[in-house]
Amino acid sequence: MAQKTGSAEEPPVHGEREDITERTRTPSVSSESTFIWPPVKSTDRPVLSALKKQRLADELRTRGLPCTGRKDDLVTRLLDDNTPLQAPPGSSDSTTSQDETDSYGHGEAGSKAPAAIDMLRADVDEIRRLLTQQRHELPTRTAHETASQRHEGVRAPAAAAPQESTDADHGIPHQSSPENDASRAPEGIPSLKEVVAMFARAQLQMTAALTRMSAPASPVLIQSTNDAASAIPEYDCSAQRNALTCISQVERVAALAHRSSSLTLATAATRLQGAAKDWHSSYGIAYETWDTRKQVFTARFDRKLTMQEFLDLQATRTLHSSETLVEYMYTRKTLFWTSLPALLRMKREFR
Numbered sequence: 001m002a003q004k005t006g007s008a009e010e011p012p013v014h015g016e017r018e019d020i021t022e023r024t025r026t027p028s029v030s031s032e033s034t035f036i037w038p039p040v041k042s043t044d045r046p047v048l049s050a051l052k053k054q055r056l057a058d059e060l061r062t063r064g065l066p067c068t069g070r071k072d073d074l075v076t077r078l079l080d081d082n083t084p085l086q087a088p089p090g091s092s093d094s095t096t097s098q099d100e101t102d103s104y105g106h107g108e109a110g111s112k113a114p115a116a117i118d119m120l121r122a123d124v125d126e127i128r129r130l131l132t133q134q135r136h137e138l139p140t141r142t143a144h145e146t147a148s149q150r151h152e153g154v155r156a157p158a159a160a161a162p163q164e165s166t167d168a169d170h171g172i173p174h175q176s177s178p179e180n181d182a183s184r185a186p187e188g189i190p191s192l193k194e195v196v197a198m199f200a201r202a203q204l205q206m207t208a209a210l211t212r213m214s215a216p217a218s219p220v221l222i223q224s225t226n227d228a229a230s231a232i233p234e235y236d237c238s239a240q241r242n243a244l245t246c247i248s249q250v251e252r253v254a255a256l257a258h259r260s261s262s263l264t265l266a267t268a269a270t271r272l273q274g275a276a277k278d279w280h281s282s283y284g285i286a287y288e289t290w291d292t293r294k295q296v297f298t299a300r301f302d303r304k305l306t307m308q309e310f311l312d313l314q315a316t317r318t319l320h321s322s323e324t325l326v327e328y329m330y331t332r333k334t335l336f337w338t339s340l341p342a343l344l345r346m347k348r349e350f351r
Helices: 014-025 045-050 053-062 071-085 098-106 112-141 147-152 157-170 178-183 192-213 243-256 261-270 275-282 290-301 307-315 325-350
Strands: none
Touching: 045 071, 053 071, 112 192, 243 261, 243 290, 261 290, 275 290, 307 325
């Protein structure tokens, strides 16, 4: 009983299969050479259909072709791949059967894709050979080039001029040798040195572009007034508060918060109390920059503290019955350090 092959065609009779197998294995003798094709390289569909599916898959896997699917698909792939192998050009095989000729004509359309792949592979191998040849010849051709000229891909004129002048003096014409002709790249194909030079120029342009783009970023400006406004002390023109101390606190907080000049001006205005606030509402609002308003504010409220005023300020603060001695000590020390700058400035003026 014949084994089912899964092919759409009728399987051949046992006698016909032996005849086909024997006919395929029979070498076709020509005047030049003898070609013996195994069954897996046959161009007859019945011969390939008689083989097992596993053998077909192994043969396709060896050739790098897809090896999955129905048996009919495997037979078709193997038949298309075997078609270019049969009937080498120039051979006059008189024993080729009419079935093989018909099978070759039927698979001619399907063999265009493998033929195109073979042409592409040949082109890739040729380009790879040329690049390998240029890579081996690059050290000898760039021996007399400087570092800067190597980046630009230009031959050093100082290295070529002495040789040309020497040949001209002796009257020896330039002769081309097979080695020199082989070192030249084919017309239309860039040499490896030119490719490296173009790559170096592209790297330099990319570095210059990145340098221009990596400009120092501007500092972050905080646009909120509630984060650090409480760190600025209130100023009400009292004797124990100094205008310069208040201004220094405003500028310190503005520097820590990376605030702009306009935001610093608005924050300082919110910490004014008493006469200072009234002055700001009537006169200070006319000054729109922080530097100008700071100078006017200092000239108006930076008062001089005398020694007697300093002693009177310290004497007015007495110990309360509800506070401890440590709390009273901290209060007296705070009064001393807040009024001391004005007192020291007064002493420097008398000197």
